Amino acid sequence: MLxxxxxxxxxxxxHILKDVSVAVDQxxxxxxxxxxxxxxxxxxxxxxxxxxxxxxxxxxxGEDIIGSAADKIVNLGITYIAENRELFPYMTVKENLKLGAxxxxxxxxxxxxxxxxxxxxxKLIERQKQLACTMSGGEAKMLAIARGLMxxxxxxxxxxPALGLQPSYRLDVLEIIKEISKQGKTVFxxxxxxxxxxxxxxxxxxMEEGSISFEGSKDDALNNEDLKEIFLGL
Amino acid sequence: xxxxxxxxxxxxxxxxxxxxxxxxxxxxxxxxxxxFNFAYGSFYNMGGYFAWMLLIPVGLIGGYFxxxxxxxxxxxxxxxxxxxxxxxxxxxxxxxxMKVMMLTLGLSLFMDFGYQAVFGPRIKSLPGMIEGTLExxxxxxxHQDIVIFILSVGGMIxxxxxxxxxxxxxxxxxxxxxxxxAKIVGIPKDFIFAATFAISTIMVGLGGIxxxxxxxxxxxxSTNIMxxxxxxxxxxxxxxxxGSLYAAFILGMLEAFVGWHxxxxxxxxATLTLLLVTLTIRPRGLMGRE
Amino acid sequence: MSLKRMVLIxxxxxxxxxxxxxFVGDTDYIMNILVMILIWAVVASCWDVIMGFxxxxxxxxxxxxxxxxxxxxxxxxSLDIPPVFAIMMAGVITGMLGVLVGLPCLxxxxxxxxxxxxxxxxTLIPFLKGPLGRAIGSGGSQGILTxxxxxxxxxxxxxxxxxxxxxxxxxxxxxxxxxxxFIIKSYWGTAFLALKDSENFATSLxxxxxxxxxxxxxxxxxxxxxxGALYAHYVGMLxxxxxxxxxxxxxxxxxxxxxxxxxxxxxxxxVITVTINQLLAPVGMYRPLIMGAMVVVLxxxxxxxxxxxxxxxxxxxxxxx
Numbered sequence: 001m002l003x004x005x006x007x008x009x010x011x012x013x014x015h016i017l018k019d020v021s022v023a024v025d026q027x028x029x030x031x032x033x034x035x036x037x038x039x040x041x042x043x044x045x046x047x048x049x050x051x052x053x054x055x056x057x058x059x060x061x062g063e064d065i066i067g068s069a070a071d072k073i074v075n076l077g078i079t080y081i082a083e084n085r086e087l088f089p090y091m092t093v094k095e096n097l098k099l100g101a102x103x104x105x106x107x108x109x110x111x112x113x114x115x116x117x118x119x120x121x122x123k124l125i126e127r128q129k130q131l132a133c134t135m136s137g138g139e140a141k142m143l144a145i146a147r148g149l150m151x152x153x154x155x156x157x158x159x160x161p162a163l164g165l166q167p168s169y170r171l172d173v174l175e176i177i178k179e180i181s182k183q184g185k186t187v188f189x190x191x192x193x194x195x196x197x198x199x200x201x202x203x204x205x206x207m208e209e210g211s212i213s214f215e216g217s218k219d220d221a222l223n224n225e226d227l228k229e230i231f232l233g234l
Numbered sequence: 235x236x237x238x239x240x241x242x243x244x245x246x247x248x249x250x251x252x253x254x255x256x257x258x259x260x261x262x263x264x265x266x267x268x269x270f271n272f273a274y275g276s277f278y279n280m281g282g283y284f285a286w287m288l289l290i291p292v293g294l295i296g297g298y299f300x301x302x303x304x305x306x307x308x309x310x311x312x313x314x315x316x317x318x319x320x321x322x323x324x325x326x327x328x329x330x331x332m333k334v335m336m337l338t339l340g341l342s343l344f345m346d347f348g349y350q351a352v353f354g355p356r357i358k359s360l361p362g363m364i365e366g367t368l369e370x371x372x373x374x375x376x377h378q379d380i381v382i383f384i385l386s387v388g389g390m391i392x393x394x395x396x397x398x399x400x401x402x403x404x405x406x407x408x409x410x411x412x413x414x415x416a417k418i419v420g421i422p423k424d425f426i427f428a429a430t431f432a433i434s435t436i437m438v439g440l441g442g443i444x445x446x447x448x449x450x451x452x453x454x455x456s457t458n459i460m461x462x463x464x465x466x467x468x469x470x471x472x473x474x475x476x477g478s479l480y481a482a483f484i485l486g487m488l489e490a491f492v493g494w495h496x497x498x499x500x501x502x503x504a505t506l507t508l509l510l511v512t513l514t515i516r517p518r519g520l521m522g523r524e
Numbered sequence: 525m526s527l528k529r530m531v532l533i534x535x536x537x538x539x540x541x542x543x544x545x546x547f548v549g550d551t552d553y554i555m556n557i558l559v560m561i562l563i564w565a566v567v568a569s570c571w572d573v574i575m576g577f578x579x580x581x582x583x584x585x586x587x588x589x590x591x592x593x594x595x596x597x598x599x600x601x602s603l604d605i606p607p608v609f610a611i612m613m614a615g616v617i618t619g620m621l622g623v624l625v626g627l628p629c630l631x632x633x634x635x636x637x638x639x640x641x642x643x644x645x646x647t648l649i650p651f652l653k654g655p656l657g658r659a660i661g662s663g664g665s666q667g668i669l670t671x672x673x674x675x676x677x678x679x680x681x682x683x684x685x686x687x688x689x690x691x692x693x694x695x696x697x698x699x700x701x702x703x704x705x706f707i708i709k710s711y712w713g714t715a716f717l718a719l720k721d722s723e724n725f726a727t728s729l730x731x732x733x734x735x736x737x738x739x740x741x742x743x744x745x746x747x748x749x750x751x752g753a754l755y756a757h758y759v760g761m762l763x764x765x766x767x768x769x770x771x772x773x774x775x776x777x778x779x780x781x782x783x784x785x786x787x788x789x790x791x792x793x794x795v796i797t798v799t800i801n802q803l804l805a806p807v808g809m810y811r812p813l814i815m816g817a818m819v820v821v822l823x824x825x826x827x828x829x830x831x832x833x834x835x836x837x838x839x840x841x842x843x844x845x
Contacts, residue, residue, distance in 0.1 A: 070417045082414075086418055088408050089411055102421055103420040270639075331635065339819065340815075340823065350809060351813060503647055509640065
């Protein structure tokens, strides 16, 4: 479904991603782990058209999407859910969700997705008239995920959904990701604060210093001596 | 004396309403695209000349009604193309804010002298939309003033409705509030930038058609209008629509009272003083956000 | 650009300028252009220091130029102060006005500064034309028509005697250019570049953004006013026409041709722009039209000015630059 081949990405002068190759298949949950500041987020952003200087190949369902404008990529069915939320602060919850369904494809299914999101996040719907900037960190994070789901995307690139959240919210995040996956959506996830996620991942990547240092199933990962350190932290 | 003051208040309200229409357009462009348009006053004159051309030499059937009907799409296209051709290429570089200011200032000079070359250096007057007066006791209201007030307030209400109730309107607000977030949800930023610029061109162009009936079309008057619109915008807080509304009426009133009591020559000095004092106390204007 | 290279270019330029009167000294038309080049080169350089180096979006440069011109003219006409002292006092006055405008202004965000300084420019017109201006001797809409020429030790420098006036201007130009070059390249220059790049970073180094900006604003305003004053005594008359948009645009073209923050490119810009402006004089009212179009085209296509262009096409220059 998604194929990234020899991707290079830069922020100004600094070379962030070095020849990164990744493959995500339809319906999978793929987990990207590794130390902070080593390029995991940049990979997700590059896929979603949010990084200016990129080189290499990215194809989605056979279509070459590298260097495409972000709005075209969203329309193809890929959505980025940002670690720092990127909500519209002076709009209500409802308005934020509506804008999540901005792209052409999403508009057609807006009603259906709104119902789905309402069933996943009953707390958000209770506060649909509240301004986004008045929400707590955890609630805002949920809203960001909900807004991403409104885009009707088949591939969700979720960037550290549990970062900085209380444990109770983390479990919510886990449940939601399970639910998303159940709907047949593909999930490409950067996250290492939820140990249970490794259990449900179909594939695990580890990125260090801008390159993929490990690729394999969860069993390979857990049996790998070199990687113990990373998983011990969990 | 009392009736004189009422007259001054009325004139302040009418000017304020048209200023509000123009300033809201300007603040919208700044809020969304962060572009500082120094040619805004020349777009105002474009409105005046456009109406003059259609009404006098062409003699369009239907008078002002047809003028508005033709003007709105034409101004939209002009604004859209100008943004696409002149401003959007600059946005790729770091120092684009400064470059946009310079470019639009040059554009303004080009347009002003272009008007002179085409229409001649003398001022022109537009016929009134409607004749007659309304007498309420000793207060006399011109029908024309009432129509101007209704049209500009109506235009703003219409604009506010579009902004809050259409998908594109919401997208415009989204880009203003969080450009990165807007990109993530798939809002085509370039289109929104150009569309916002085009909408502001419509608003100032209509302001030009309305207000030029009361004053004149002066090919060299555009800088004054531009400064006025920008002062209102900065006074209210750049990017804040409600701030611009308040500021427009406050400045409309200030202008009317200073002009009446001290003379027109002091209006600009009073305006600048008010702006400087406001910005010293509140560096982001009345209602500007960080 | 290295200091050495900058000084070399400037030295070359002023040497060429210095020997020009030997060839064209008796052609008043060309000598007038040369004097205007010298004056505008300094005014435009000041603007480049403000915009390109200090990163202040000031649109009040012409305003300070006119303030200096009017200050000196009023002092010498109304108060009978000898022009030499009037010019110096004009420099001090505009420096103080610079502080006055800078104090409320420089704490604002970029576009607000542009707006307020431009509003100062626009307000000068009704001020000088109106009763307030007339009260201090601005001559209202008529302007000031009989400004005495500079008289130094019994020798009159005026537009009657272009060669001596040229050398007087050249002398002042070189002094002011040295001051500007010093600002750009000294510790201050480094501080300003740091300010432009990151205000927070600079603040953490202990560089007070506001104080430095105010200082550079005052110094450049003062120099600008000084040259405005010089101009007033050169042409002998003043009116608010100097505040019209085409003068502003001419200054802007200089800095765009030279490249913002590419000092001394702006000096080259002044040479080209003043010459073009003179050549365009016969087309009358189409001149500002062409000037306006030039700004649009140059801003779009000449990104870093002539210096940027030179750096792009010369590999040697790129290494040295």
